[in-house]
Amino acid sequence: MGELRLMKGNEVIAEAAIRAGADGYFGYPITPQSEIMETLMARKPWEETGMVVLQAESEVASINMVYGGAGCGKKVMTSSSSPGVSLMMEGVSYIAGAELPCLVVNIVRGGPGLGTIQPSQADYFQAVKGGGHGDYRLIVLAPNSVQEMNDHVALGFDLAFKYRNPAMILSDGVIGQMMEKVELSDFTPRLTEKEIIEKYGDWATTGKPRTRNQNVITSLELQSEIMEKRNQHLLKKYESMQQDVMYEEIMTEDAEYLFVAFGSSSRICQKAIEIAREKGIKVGLFRPITLYPFPTKQLKERGQKMKGILSVEMNAGQMIEDVKLAVECKVPVEWFGRFGGIIPSPQEIVDALEQKIIGG
Amino acid sequence: MAKVRGAIVVDNELCKGCGLCVVACPTNTIGLAKEVNSKGYNYAYMENPEACIGCVNCALVCPDSVITVYKVKVS
Amino acid sequence: MAELDIKDIIREENLVYKKSTLLTDNVMHYCPGCTHGVVHKLVAEVIEEMGIQEQTVGVSPVGCSVFAYNYIDIDWSEAAHGRAPAVATAIKRLMPDKYVFTYQGDGDLASIGAAEILHACNRGEDIVVIFINNAIYGMTGGQMAPTTLVGMPTATCPYGRDISLNGYPLKMTELVAQLPGTCFVTRQSAQSAAAVRKCKKAIRKAFENQNKKKGTSFIEVVATCNSGWKMNPVKANEWMEKHMFPFYPLGDLKDCEKSPAEEYNKYMEE
Structure with missing residues (x-):
């Protein structure tokens, strides 16, 4: 039995990230999810696990920091709420295109536009059907309890790395702001640089030794024939995700x-x-x-x-x-x-x- | 008096004939060939080989890094 | 004096300059005479000479140099338009022992990525920023950039940049020099052998700064875009010297001995 606590859904996301061995969190404040970064900043995980937590200048910067970090084979994440997630959609498309693993948490609020700060599920289309440009899919998890907020962080990372694909937790202000009993996950240590090179050294930007070819994180391909093959590869990958349906x-x-x-x-x-x-x-x-x-x-x-x-x-x-x-x-x-x-x-x-x- | 002689080797096929090396050369060694390479560029070559002092200026300004430079002291 | 045959000069022992081994065999897609090629070469040479290939990660932009990764044989992350400083921030923070640099053009850095570059510099990220300013969007066909000079014609200001319509050319380098997070801010060029030598020294210094945790090093290279400017490469260099240099004067704007944090604390005490 793991540690039992009474916690807010948003706080649990932060705690679960530290316990999942996350390497980095990059975010920007927006209601109703600011507790995630606030909890992380108060917890100072950089002293405990070495996890990097950074408040970026915008959601655009946050998601691109996630892109950079994910490209290094690191376990990185961001969180936001609807208008902020809209800003991230460019980066999410690039992350999907470059086949990088990461976790994006969307504590949805009502829209369109600036909308409300109250709970909503109006970002279903954005999360499930696209949102960003191009043929891509996100792995989308929909927790309905504070417990699942905890569980889906590690699960989201696992699936993201399994498929080298961005994963999203699509939650809302109800669960984000609600306090419930939660059994926290045990600590998973962060991977060392050496372990990352062993596991992801064939694609991650860990620094090129003379013994291997360069690794380049990119979604760019100007030759249509190659790009089509890449699209077909992605399509196959998305279809194979059916085995993890829940x-x-x-x-x-x-x-x-x-x-x-x-x-x-x-x-x-x-x-x-x-x-x-x-x-x-x-x-x-x-x-x-x-x-x-x-x-x-x-x-x-x-x-x-x-x-x-x-x-x-x-x-x-x-x-x-x-x-x-x-x-x-x-x-x-x-x-x-x-x-x-x-x-x-x-x-x-x-x-x-x-x-x-x-x-x- | 010690004299310096130099020489350059241009990768004719990769040269784009931009002419920046011609201007950078302090001894008017380099010219652009009347012939073209397979891409249609008038590549750089040593028009006055005796003038080359191996100063590497041409290689420094070459955007495509197609120039290799040699230098030798002659007494 | 005995006549020396060329064949006797072209010998391994007489070699004084050859292409960096970190430059790949890929033929650069750049137009003839493009400054990008020269700066790529300098970056490759500095990384090679410092022996930091395995410790270096580059971040390429969107623009003509989007394919920088095809030419310098290190690990690269290709960023979305303007976002290279954010991408580099995370790479450096997550792998603090690595040398991380961004390579960006004026459209990328000064326009769409203005927020990212200012905040990365303001946080004093230990990264190198190489900023190629040729006052035009090259890749998309020569449109107006934030750095386009007043009166300079481009595809989207065909009658010349008009202040009343387009505002003023943006001096990014002066702007970032104001930020306490930057430690080394300089403006260089690469049109002559002397300029290339100076530019390389600046790039080397910037990379060495990363080891000292001094903050952001920012190098602008005033450059040409002979295709976009519709001039031949030699004329473009002359035009740059005559028109660009007076508005974008060369030289160091800032070169701090201490780290930004130390400088800042000193300033607050005073």
Whole structure:
């Protein structure tokens, strides 16, 4: 049993990063995630593990610091919230293009534009479908508890290094600001320079000895034939990520109806299930934990047995597109959501199920 | 009196004929050839080989590092 | 005096200059007479002479020198447009024993990357910045740069840079010299053998500063873009001397003995 603490989701991200053996964090303050860098600065991990923590001049600089650090084979990360993550999208595309591992944490707030500082899930499209330019994908993890905020840091790094691809934790102000009991991970030591050279010396900019060819971190390729091959290689890599798909099902065995929800809205759905079942409505929850890779096959299997599906999201209906694709539109799929920083109540969700699916 | 003699070797194929070495040469040793290399550049060559003093000025200003310089003292 | 045959001069024992072994065999994509080639050579020579190939990581920009990694045989990170100082910051902080440098043009450093360079210099990152200023965007076809001189025509100011429309040419080097984080700020050129020798000395000094943890070393090289300027290489050099040097005067702007932190503390005490 690891160390038990009562902590805020954002603080846990910081603590988990230190414990995961992260080499560097580069960030810029933005609500509602500033506690991540504040916690790191107060913790001074450079004295404990040697982890570098730096407040950059902007999110643009932060993500490019991550690019530089990741290129050295280091375990590096950044965090931000929606408008800041938009600024990072250029760098994320470069990181994906250069096939570098890193972790980006997005504590989503309502948008578009400056929007609100309250919680939202409106960055689903940005995280899952692109956001930056070019054909690339992020590994996207959607924690729904403070515990998962802890777990997904190490998991995110592991997947990022496994696939040499940027990973994102897509959370929101609800989980970021919420205090919960958390079992912290044990400490993983940072890799030494020697270990990094052994593990990643075939691509990382660790300094070129005469005995090997130079390593160049780049996403540039002017020859279309080679670039197409590179795109095909990436495509194959993204497809192979399916083996790491994660999801959770709650009370789906006897269910006739299904909520599909991720992150904080999936928690509210659990309460909605209680209310609905008291009324005799057999409803369950399908929660994608990896939003990319999306559990398409698994949702199809479960979803096609249902009378109807309600995609519950704190946005104007984004994940619903993937839900519809998963069940190949063979089952009615509707959307319910609140946005602008409003969190839906369980009762609202049950009402929506009754109106849009059962009565619809 | 000690005299210095020099010589340069230009990689004709890689020379782009920019002419910067011609201007940099203090002894008017270098000229651009009337012939062109396979890329179509009039490459640099020692027009007056006797004049070369091996000062390396040409090599220093050469953007493509195609000039190798030799120098010898003659008494 | 006995006549000496050329063949007798061209002998291994008489060799006084040859291409640096750190320059690769790749033919540079630069136009004939381009200053980039000369500065690449100097960087390669300094790294070779200091014996720090294995300890050096370069950060290349977006612009003509985007392919710098094809020519100097060290590890490189190719940064997004303007972001090289941020990329270099992380590399240096995560691997403090390495020699880290950025190589950037005027569009990259002075325009889109103005924030990154100012803040890297202001933090006093222990990196070397090599800034090639030819007052134009070369790679994209000769558009106006922040450093384009007043009256100088480019593809996006075909009638010459007009202050009322485009503002003033930006003197980045003077700007970063003001920052306490920089320890060595100099403006060089590479149009003549003497200038090349001076420029190399500056680059060497900048690299050596990294060992001393003195802060950022910043070297501007006033350069030509003969294609963008639409002149032959020799004329371009003459034009540079006549028009660029008066506005971008050569020489050291700053050369601190002490580290920025020491200087700053001294200043605060006074």
